[in-house]
Amino acid sequence: MTTRVKICGLTRPEDVEACHAAGAAYVGLNFFARSPRYIAPRAARELALAAPVGLAKVALTVDATDPELDEILDHVPLDMLQLHGRESPARVAEVRARYGLPVMKAVGLSGAEDLAALGAYEDEADQILVDAKPPRGAQLPGGNGIAFDWRLIADRTWKRPWMLAGGLTPANVAQALRLTGARQVDVASGVESAPGVKDAGLIRAFVTAARR
Template identity: 50%
Template sequence: MVPLSAPAVRGVKICGLTEEAGFDACIAHGADWVGFVFFDRSPRCVTPAQARALSGRHAGGPARVGLFVHPDDETLARVLDGVSLDILQIYASFERAAEVYARFGVPVWLSQPVSARADLPVACPAAVERILIEPKPPASASRPGGNAQKLDWGLMQGWTPSFPWMLAGGLTPDNVAQAIEQSGAPAVDVSSGVESAPGLKSPDAIARFIQNARSALFSG
């Protein structure tokens, strides 16, 4: 068994923010990224104006991430006209991700759903800054993303990609440390796992999630 290393600072993203208490908790507890969802089938969907109002509560701080599902250029342009975003996180192909980066010049993250080790990407296009690894949604799902499913974190053991990546799907304050220890994830993303109701973030859960992620050990 490989000995556990000392705790490492983990990148933490809190996604699906819709209200002030959740956003303020991200600021207070030092989240690295805050995410706004621009997908109308999600209970966490916000308008550019709502995202701008939340983001304006604190100058600087976490990078602002906009989440989009197979967006066209018109949608991206409309949102970017309404709120300043540091990163575009999209569900799309590698080719489309490259087009988005070329068109808008904003760093692009690409979501990569997996169900087996063979699904893990072996390379990352230069136009993609980071890949998010998350479970493949069930056939009955109405939207992509983790859908509160937990990935088999052991799939990532021994996987040493040369590009930045992030683990998402089914994470909570109670399991995030274990997820990091088993997967070696350098960063983690949570949405429903820190909510008291769909779209309503719990400041206490956000605080515990960030604390537990940052104190996790890595056995890689």
């Protein structure tokens, strides 16, 4: 089975083209205003419309309210919502019902004590994003370029499809896949030449390494 790759935090039309050319399955658009990868809904619309058929468009939001989600979806044609904040299982269910789109819930890990949180979302989310928990005082809930101990989830399974994130790069993604058994991976900072600036060569190298 081919590993499916999500490239998150696109801000330019050429990023969409690079992801498609490399063979990525998903592209992520970041609507968290404090992120260097933030994109406004109107600008995101242009990127989404430029995405070729078959390239899934995912909106990353952090504790977004209904009016904020309404604004995003009024402008941007999307295939999935990614909730990357402190949304409860009940909130995940609300969003899923309100918008009729698949919902991916991000859960941060730093130690074994965090594993129980993953199971809490299995009945509500369509997919789980297993990410590194941000360090104390971090300004971003994800995209910090740090990894967790992949052995924590070695050979674990969940009822829902899941995706591995956190500190992945072209150099380490193959090892991460071997240790965790993940079939999907998500990368943001690991394919950038500067914060928020994607590098087409790194995108290509990452997808190639993940599929190898």
